[in-house]
Amino acid sequence: MATFTIVAGARPNFMKIAPIIHQLIKKQQEGISVKFRLVHTGQHYDKKMSGDFFEQLNIPEPDANLGGGGGTQAEQTASIMVAFEKELLENRPDLVLVVGDVTSTLSCSIAAKKLQIDVAHVEGGIRSGDLTMPEEINRMVTDSITDHFFTTSEIANSNLRKSGFAEEKIHYVGNTMIDTLMAQMPRFQKPAGEIFENLESGQYFVMTMHRPANVDQEHKLKAMIDAILEGTKGLPIIFPVHPRTAKNLQSLGIDAPNLHMTDPLGYLEFNYLVKNAKGVITDSGGITEEASVMNVPCVTLRDNTERAETIHLGTNELVGTDPVKLKPYLEKIMQGDWKQYQGIPLWDGKTAERIVDILLASYPHN
Secondary structure, three states: OEEEEEEEOOHHHHHHHHHHHHHHHHHHHOOOOEEEEEEEOOOOOOHHHOHHHHHHOOOOOOOEEOOOOOOOHHHHHHHHHHHHHHHHHHOOOOEEEEEOOOHHHHHHHHHHHHOOOEEEEEOOOOOOOOOOOHHHHHHHHHHHOOOEEEEOOHHHHHHHHHOOOOHHHEEEOOOHHHHHHHHHHHHOOOOOOHHHHOOOOOOOEEEEOOOHHHHOOHHHHHHHHHHHHHHOOOOOEEEEOOHHHHHHHHOOOOOOOOEEEEOOOOHHHHHHHHHOOOEEEEOOOHHHHHHHHOOOOEEEOOOOOOOOHHHHOOOEEEOOOOHHHHHHHHHHHHOOOOOOOOOOOOOOOOHHHHHHHHHHHHOOOO
16 A cells, blocks of 8 residues: 655645645545545644635645644754654655645655655745745755655756756656646635725735745835835735734834735635736745736746746746836736736646656555
């Protein structure tokens, strides 16, 4: 019997693992001898940041929760490693599957490899080239000890080849986040609450900001929000606020009637808003993928991106972190003069099928 341990810890991870779990359950129902354990590292411990996802994405409750949330980067890494090593010693699988680039991805990869357990990395090979981002270090270290890379783009494949990884380890499969997006789109729902009742399709913006470069310096955060308010010409801006950003915003005293700061939203509600927005303003990577596939204009407030395909073939533009540079991009969105989604190869909703087929071909399951 093939046995796999699937790791998730932070909000984006759940979207990436959901279709893989659905495929494994399907294989079990077809009588294929495969078993998996779902391990939640507890990296995101706020219910809105993770709890709702099990229900909305129709995935089972985790078999284990490691309770690894809180603390510094080093404390969180260490805490998850210690707890995950114990989990693996008690429930040793053939392979550990990690996704994305969060602290949990790094910690669990190291713990697995030190116990001589194979690691598969979903979203392997993506790079921003920016070592000031903790995520970039997580990607590089995880990839350096990975046995199977499941990649989202030819750019990621090229990055891995340049690093000297063998071709047979690189599996170009597509993007599981898009599997989830396509499967869940019919279930998107308008969020409850007065703010959302009067929103008109195509007549509001969605914004997310959480990266330290944008939110940790008050004067920079205020300048960016002032530029956004000016460029969006009074249209409503829905801003689900990340906990770290909320703290920094409190002291800024920004008072704009069209800026609606909300609690983090569930997956179905948030993507309903993105799908119907005039545009998206973000510093997140995953949202640029979803906005592109839904053909919604998107601007990224970063100086680099690990998802260049969203710029070449998607609806994303890399603006940088200088508020002055944002103005012409918002003008183009307001005028309806934005590029269209060109289609990204293998982002077709069938990525998880390809991943599970490769795993079952690689590990005995009779």
